[in-house]
Amino acid sequence: MKQCEKCKEWLFNCDAKAGRVHRCPPLWLVTCPEYDDEWQEIYESEESSAAEKFAEEYDADSHDMMDGNTIVVSVKPHEDNKHYNLCADNIKTFVCSGKVIPTYYASEIKRD
Ligand SMILES: [Zn+2]
Numbered sequence: 001m002k003q004c005e006k007c008k009e010w011l012f013n014c015d016a017k018a019g020r021v022h023r024c025p026p027l028w029l030v031t032c033p034e035y036d037d038e039w040q041e042i043y044e045s046e047e048s049s050a051a052e053k054f055a056e057e058y059d060a061d062s063h064d065m066m067d068g069n070t071i072v073v074s075v076k077p078h079e080d081n082k083h084y085n086l087c088a089d090n091i092k093t094f095v096c097s098g099k100v101i102p103t104y105y106a107s108e109i110k111r112d
Contacts, residue, residue, distance in 0.1 A: 002014075008043075009025075025043045025044050026043070027081050028044060028075050029076050030050050032072065035071070047092045054075075054096070056098075065097060070097045072094070072095055073093070073094050073095075075092050076090070077090075
């Protein structure tokens with residue numbers, strides 16, 4: 001399976017001949033000011049999903065957020081983002097939380 005080198009999206013359904021061309025989602029800069037002051041580049045369709053992706057990566061090791069902890073995340077458009085000129089000073093702030101989704105399994109018990 002091919003993966004976009006820029007945004008890392010898996011290219012399931014792309015076929016240039018059929019007009020199905022991949023376009024990267026807009027680029028955002030995301031940081032968690034409480035723990036870090038470096039802005040991380042994230043491709044997502046909108047600010048809130050960029051914040052969610054950041055939280056997912058942030059929480060990948062500790063799973064702190066699965067226990068009800070939250071982080072506050074700031075998101076602003078990257079200068080390559082077409083929204084940059086419209087809202088360059090417009091840093092949005094999100095509280096991010098997570099939850100474990102219950103998963104159920106069924107295994108057949110074979111009769112003797
Ligand atoms: Zn891409």
